[in-house]
Amino acid sequence: MAKLTLANGVVFGRAEERIREYCEVEVYRDRNYRGGYDDHHNVSDSVTLEDLEAVNNLRAHLSLLDKGRITHSAEIRAGLELVDDTELGKLGEARWRDTRTRIGELVSSLLSLPNVGVSECTKILHLKRPHLVPILDSYVVKFLTSNDLDSNSFSAEELVQICLGAMDMVRADLGRNEPSMSELQAGLADLPVLLTKVRLHGILCWTQEKWVNRGDRACPYGIAGRSLSQALSQVALASGSIPEAGDSEPTGEIRTIKEFRQVKLRAEGVIVTTGSKPPKAHRALCRELSEERFTEAVVFNDGKKGRYYQRRDLAEAVRDFHAAACMKCKPERPIVR
Ligand SMILES: [Zn+2]
Structure with missing residues (x-):
């Protein structure tokens, strides 16, 4: 398309x-x-x-x-x-x-x-x-x-x-x-x-x-709801970049508290928050990603001031959102288990 x-x-x-x-x-x-x-x-x-x-x-x-x-x-x-x-x-x-x-x-x-x-x-x-x-x-x-x-x-x-x-x-x-x-x-x-x-x-x-x-x-x-996530384009546009995400690809947007908890629980990949310029990429466990902030941004403000997306790693976050790595959780560093 x-x-x-x-x-x-x-x-x-x-x-x-x-x-x-x-x-x-x-x-x-x-x-x-x-x-x-x-x-x-x-x-x-x-x-x-x-x-x-x-x-x-x-x-x-x-x-x-x-x-x-x-x-x-x-x-x-x-x-x-x-x-x-x-x-x-x-x-x-x-x-x-x-x-x-x-x-x-x-x-x-x-x-x-x-x-x-x-x-x-x-x-x-x-x-x-x-x-x-x-x-x-x-x-x-x-x-x-x-x-x-x-x-x-x-x-x-x-x-x-x-x-x-x-x-x-x-x-x-x-x-x-x-x-x-x-x-x-x-x-x-x-x-x-x-x-x-x-x-x-x-x-x-x-x-x-x-x-x-x-x-x-x-x-x-x-x-209405199903087709709204193409606002992704708008968010990216506002920050000066257009994501390459294809149409069939899921946008990876985290839209409910339940999804948010699951992503944090699995502690995989990075979470991109688009409320800042440039958007920020965090480790899933970063302390900046609190449920309060998520609820405020996504549930109460309907993502108008920023949305949350999951990506496999920092490279994907940079490719899709031109995101910058969070200074606190440093998602560029390998995870030591
Ligand atoms: Zn962080």
Whole structure:
């Protein structure tokens, strides 16, 4: 599985796993009489009530009145007629400039309606043009542009520019990460509902912002967890190095008190703590590795300020984390039994 590197520096080593987890725990397709979203693509020039129902399934709250205003808008219909459902990442400069202007007008028409923000607007447009328009809700916009849509501090014109600026970034990310994106999409060909590249990119951004950056892992169908350890890439990136760990390799992260005790009990290998720059490699028995500190870092802070990893020896710790040997326990010295 190829790596995906986004413009903001975040690296995804196991993107496929992340997408699969999203499809399991989030709103994806109709399930148990609860409506889905991604199974409601509808490429046409008119927005239907069914489209807006699907948008509401994905955390929007459009009322009947709101829906009526959108479905009856001649401006939105005319705007959609001018925009083809082309792959965003494959649009050349000239065509993108053209399309960008038209999308700007379409977004502007939608934002002029009451209760339609950037999030609702792009959730609608993604269903109408699933290969072209990414979903830009407040998580994705924050992740990509650092703008906080929830602060409600932007004028309509500024919101249009934020939207278009974010689309520029998505387009650049897709272009730069081709063919990894194609590989990712092909790897997910067995999913019941196929996801376009802008959507795959959007899911990576959204989950990274909500699940990892904000630690909010509660989802409609479970709690996200399995695919989160690729934050390893982020930690390593923050310390200026990218680990060579392959996708199939376990990351060796120690995540529970039980695992922590077992590793210490066996006294094998080294433990890398990533809370410092550079990360530190310890013997398993080092006094710095107390249960209190582990609990504080991993259980209470969810690894945000540092994680714990096991490696076979100091050489591996240096290779994978550019770790420095702890001065107290000196893991570079051979163990005398
Ligand atoms: Zn130590």
